[in-house]
Each structure stands twice: as C-alpha cells, then as structure tokens.
Amino acid sequence: MTISAETRVDLMRFWSTIERSAQIGVGRPGGLSRLTLGDADRDVRNQFVAWCREAGLGVEIDTMGNIFGRRAGQDDTLPPVMIGSHLDTQINGGRFDGIAGVLAGLEVVRTLNDAGHTTRRPIAIVDWTNEEGARFSPPMVASGCFVGRYETAWCHDLIADDGARFGDELERIGYKGDIPCKAGEIDAYFELHIEQGPILDAEGREVGVVTGGYPSYGMRVRFTGETAHTGPTPMDLRHNALIAGARFLTAVDDIGWEFAILDGKATGSRLAAWPNKPGTLSETAECVADVRHPDPATARVMAEKMRRAASEAAAKAGCALQVEDEWFWGGDIFDPELIGLIRSEAVRQNCNWRDIQSQAGHDAYHLAMHCPSAMIFTPCKNGITHNNKEDCDPESFRAGLNMLLHAVVNRADR
Numbered sequence: 321m322t323i324s325a326e327t328r329v330d331l332m333r334f335w336s337t338i339e340r341s342a343q344i345g346v347g348r349p350g351g352l353s354r355l356t357l358g359d360a361d362r363d364v365r366n367q368f369v370a371w372c373r374e375a376g377l378g379v380e381i382d383t384m385g386n387i388f389g390r391r392a393g394q395d396d397t398l399p400p401v402m403i404g405s406h407l408d409t410q411i412n413g414g415r416f417d418g419i420a421g422v423l424a425g426l427e428v429v430r431t432l433n434d435a436g437h438t439t440r441r442p443i444a445i446v447d448w449t450n451e452e453g454a455r456f457s458p459p460m461v462a463s464g465c466f467v468g469r470y471e472t473a474w475c476h477d478l479i480a481d482d483g484a485r486f487g488d489e490l491e492r493i494g495y496k497g498d499i500p501c502k503a504g505e506i507d508a509y510f511e512l513h514i515e516q517g518p519i520l521d522a523e524g525r526e527v528g529v530v531t532g533g534y535p536s537y538g539m540r541v542r543f544t545g546e547t548a549h550t551g552p553t554p555m556d557l558r559h560n561a562l563i564a565g566a567r568f569l570t571a572v573d574d575i576g577w578e579f580a581i582l583d584g585k586a587t588g589s590r591l592a593a594w595p596n597k598p599g600t601l602s603e604t605a606e607c608v609a610d611v612r613h614p615d616p617a618t619a620r621v622m623a624e625k626m627r628r629a630a631s632e633a634a635a636k637a638g639c640a641l642q643v644e645d646e647w648f649w650g651g652d653i654f655d656p657e658l659i660g661l662i663r664s665e666a667v668r669q670n671c672n673w674r675d676i677q678s679q680a681g682h683d684a685y686h687l688a689m690h691c692p693s694a695m696i697f698t699p700c701k702n703g704i705t706h707n708n709k710e711d712c713d714p715e716s717f718r719a720g721l722n723m724l725l726h727a728v729v730n731r732a733d734r
Contacts, residue, residue, distance in 0.1 A: 323435045323729060325668075329721045330434070334427040335714045340367065341407070341423065342415040351708025354409040356450040357385070357486065362493035364407050368422065368447055375429050377445070381497030383472055384462040385449040385490050391429050393442035393732065399505040400442040401732040402691075403428060403724070404463075404683060405513060406451035413452070414710025416514045416700065420717065422447050424512040428725050439732035441507055448683045449495075455480045457540055457590070457608060458645055463683035465501045467690040472501050481592060506691040508658060508731050511684040512724050513695060514712060518703030519676060526719035528676035528697035529662050533650035533685060534585075537623035538610035540646075541568070541630050545639040548601045558601055562593040564637035565605030571629035572609040575622055584613040584622060585679075606644075614677060616651060623648075649685040650678075655692035661730060662694055665723040673719070680705075694727075696720045 344367065345360030347353030354360040365387060372379050372389030380388045390400065405421025425445035432439065448466075453459025456478045464470045476487030490496035515521075520528050545559030569588030576586030590608035607630075611622035627643075634641035666673040676697055687693045698720040701711040 348708035355455040356408040357489035382501040384501040385495040389445040399507040404446035441732040463686040509687040509693040514700040515697040516705040520699035530695035532652040533678040534612040535619035535650040536612035559638040560601040561605040562602035564639040568633035586611040653688040658694035671719040
C-alpha cells in the first residue's frame, strides 16, 4: 500500500505525546527543566524508546547517547532518511523546543503504520544528546560528534558546573550505547522545529521553509589570574579573572549594539568564576559568547572583534587567556533540492508559508555537513522560547507536520 496525496497526520495523537513529554522534568509553571543526562532526561528517553518500540521500530543507542528509532524499508540496504531533534531543555525551558521535532518524526512513522505503507528506504528517528548545552558546553555536541566535528573521548570528558562528567553521566542513566558515534551514509535529514522567533506568528503564517541560518560564531574562553585579598592588594598588582570575564562579555554586548541596526546580535551567555567570593579576587573565569548576523562578511567582522575583545580583556586585567573551544554554524547550508521539495509540499497543500532564515543553532546545522539536510519551522506564540512561557497549540503544527510527512515519504520512496 502507499499513502495518498490527501493522507494527513493524527494531530491530536501528536499532541498527546507533547502533553506526556510535558509531564517529565517539570520546571517553572508551564515549562520544563530537563537538563542533559539528568534523571528527567533519562525518564523522557525511556518514554521515547517505549514509543519507538510500540511503533515497531528497532532502537539503537550510540556511545554519545544518541537514540535512533529505525523503521525498515523495502530495500533495507539503502541509506536511511532521518528525522531528528532533541528532548533535552534549557534550565528554564519550554515544552516544544526540540521536543516537537523528535515527536514529529514519531508521528510520521505512526501515520505510515496506519496507512500500511513501507517506504523504499528505511526511516530513522533520532533524539540527539545535549543539543542545548545548558549543562555541558558546547551545545549540539553529540550531533557534532556524529559527523566528526568532535572526538567522542573529548565529549565524554566534558564537565558540568555540578562536577559531573559527561561520560559518567551517560553510564549512570543507562544511555552509554555500544555502537560508535559515527555517521554512516544518510540519504537526507529533516528537522521540524518551532521558529523560536516572532516572524511566523506576527505574519499569521502556518509554516516556514528554512533556507539557511544566520552565520554564527561562538567561543568558550577561560581567563586565569590569581587569588588575592580585595582590601590590601594594590590595583596594579591585581589579576582578577572575574573582571577579565566581565570586561569581555560587556565588550561582546557592545558589538551586538554596534551591528544591531541590520539585525546583528551578540550575546554574553555565561560567566562562571572561582572562587567568586566576597573579599577575594577570582583566580579563574569561564565565559561563553557568540555573535551572529544575516550577512556572512559582517558576521566574520563581528567574530574578529569578539576574539580581539577577549585578548584585550585579559591584558587589561593582567590575566592569561585560553580559548577552550570555538564554533561556527549557519550560512546557506541546507540542500536546495530538499528545500524545493518542502516548498512544493507547501504549495500543494495550500499552506500559508514563507521562506525564512534560522537565527538559532540546531542539530541540522551539523548534519548538513554530512548529508542533504533541511528544516521546517512552525510558529510559536510571540516568538517566546528558552522560557517557561513558550507556547503553541495543536493547530500551530498541522501544516508543518503534514508537509514533513509527505516530504519524507517522497524522499524515502525514491
């Protein structure tokens, strides 16, 4: 059997999985606090695996904890079509960020099961570990490892603020798998995600076809100084890492304002100092910052200003600077053929759609380094995200889910 052009997902079945997910790792009212590799992350993983098995999927887990639910194809030797996102959240996260994308993949599979249709190629649903980077930095680390950007051992040695080691936490919650975290051949990768911005909602659009991402540069740096008493230590003998970090992040914010008129953004998102106590100058400070701009050349200028700001902050505070990690994502990275396929579905299904750029980071950025990839955006109310007030309703997903269904089947039946 095949699915007809008029086949649609079961929207309320999809919504029931969203509501079940929202019961796991409850945070502030209406939101979630489901940090990577914590107990709540383990619990939602268990629920996802159970859903996959109920849908007849084979489940595999790699050494980074990425979970793959695989639906066999008519020719199971062909490279799979993959649908993915993440189930972890920010510390004050919402119920939809990433989660909707994983559960959208599950709904595609359930709809195919209802129709009795086996695609020519296999389909795999994936939950990527630590997309958010809220507990272990950097973000999107497991999808990055999957495509060869990071080494598994390096990822396993990442340390959280609570002192936990990434690899140890994988073992503790039972999700350190046996298969290598290494991408094989993949036919295509699709990711559905809430927009995390206000454009679709403000324009009354049902869906966005993502053409690329704002070029974004980020860095994690460590300033090293020396502890000393705040009272008697002369200003010219101080090596206060906290001040170096503060100067750096303030300078990054200034970069954002310098380029804001054309939608440039710069963010100081983290400052963790030690010992960070009254009466004592801090010995170390770790900072995370990023810059982004729709124009690639301007984004590169902003990135260079950010790097220079780190060096200047260290010099002025008399501290040493170590750049512990740098990353880039965005640009015109998504596959034109897949973008065209999604557009054609939007037209065929008579959706109110528009092309749109992503302004946030997504696992799809890493997958695009390895295989043809594309994204679909669905609206969220007022663009609020990374916040417990993040909100959508079932109708927010109808168009995006049905476009995803038919785009995936079109690709998987080739």
